[in-house]
Amino acid sequence: MNLSTGSKLGMRVVALGYLFFLLLVPIGVILWRTFERGIGAFIEAISTPAAISALNLSLLIVAIVVPINVIFGIVTALALVRGRFPGRGLMQAVVDLPFAVSPIVVGVSLILLWGVNGWFGVLDEAGFRVIFGLPGMVLATIFVTLPFVVREVEPVLHEIGDEQEQAAATLGASKWQTFWRITLPAIRWGLTYGVVLTVARSLGEFGAVIMVSSGFPGVSQTLTLLVHSRYIDDHNTFGAYCAATLLMGIALVTLLLMTLLDRKRSNT
């Protein structure tokens, strides 16, 4: 494409301006609001018992959801790429469902299923609390983050093909050895990215979680719920900004850690 210097410059301004106003300005405003009273006030706001409990709960949910989605995601991606079974097309479509369905609908359906009057309400009566408890929040988060690992690993599996695995088989490697030594290292980039997206989305999920959480501060509030309740219920806007900054900070750290880890592993 041959563009004049003027139009090149114009396109750059438009693209950068777009990113600036839609991404950088909102984040910048939050950061500015958070730190305008100094770092001490920020630390204080994120170390209240309610904030620490919210952080722990959010991290706990991530710690449960990520391994489940990694295992499920790899198995599903393998089935979608390598499998030849009836219903594969349907499975392709169903995997993307969480992208299409609004998280709030997920919350409502979970209540319908697991609530006291729901299909599986018996469990609730037996004392195993799903709705308004941790299991409900985990289920909601798994649902909304389900496609990430699958969709990141699937194209990588397509690209590498199965010749390396066949070669490993002819060299005597069992299915399990082949998976650990050949397949997993080959898909690790896609998997890493899938995990980062899953972590970020798990931390940030709000709509589905608010429906199935009892929302008590210090008990069943995740970080997103804390931001919401501080802002709406307590009119503690500063506290909300600080919690929001903490949320962004963790996501950023995850991204950095994963990138560093992977660089280290591929160097050895």
Next chain:
Amino acid sequence: MISVIGANKNFGDFAALDNLSLDIPAGSLTALLGPSGSGKSTLLRSIAGLENPDSGTITIGGKDVTGVPPQKRDIGFVFQHYAAFKHMTVRDNVAFGLKIRKRPKPEIDKKVNELLEIVGLDGFQHRYPAQLSGGQRQRMALARALAVDPQVLLLDEPFGALDAKVREDLRTWLRRLHDEVHVTTVLVTHDQEEALDVADRIAVLNKGRIEQVGTPRDLYDTPANDFVMSFLGPVAKLNGQLVRPHDIRVGRDPSMAVAQKAGTAESAGVTRATVERVVHLGFEVRVELRNAATGDLFAAQVTRGDSEALQLKEGETVYARATLIPNIPA
């Protein structure tokens, strides 16, 4: 020795192997030669256990391996596109099979060093496959397959992805390697020149069946049928008879010398033809001719010396005669 007895394999309606039987002697270098879709790769993958025939029996070294997974067949396999383990160094690639077998480290090191030297990659052991050329990658793949001392070495179009010059070098190299290592080797190729060059036995496949098995010389000189004849080298059709272009003599005079093998020349007769084109291919010259009687095109191959002596030009009338007609059973 490898035996395939009555193997059948269908992919949908397509019969890749059609009641195929073949014996491959121990220590030989056998080429499976055929056009694409002839079943040669399916046959090789069935020997490896990467494909399971719908019926039939396969034995390796007298042991029935039908239904046995590739891990337990004691084979080495080399793929057309190398199938290099991209995240491993050359050294780790070659050592893979030995590590799986949990051999002691000193033994692995010794074996890997030995093989890297044989395949000429001893300076490259810490490189990754992406840092190697295609030819080097394929030599690495060969070393990897040989590391586990397989009973048979199976090569699926191993030079197919390489350019012509490298392909020729590797061919010569593989032949020499086989003379050193003596492992029973089966090579799949669609390139007749490659098969004739490398193999000591060739099995020609077509439509899932074996057309003929024999030494390169046998197949070239006494092909079992028209298919083998046309697949193993260039052919020209002279008065309804398939002959090799280099067995056609071209002259200015209809009373050309009688062929060395008396009798054969008579049957094909002397044919009047016009020169359509003269193509210089280095030492050889291909003369494209049009049969004056039937109007069919055919080509004769003559040496440059003959061509210069005859002073062939386009549009001129010449006389052609086959000096050797292969004895193909009808």
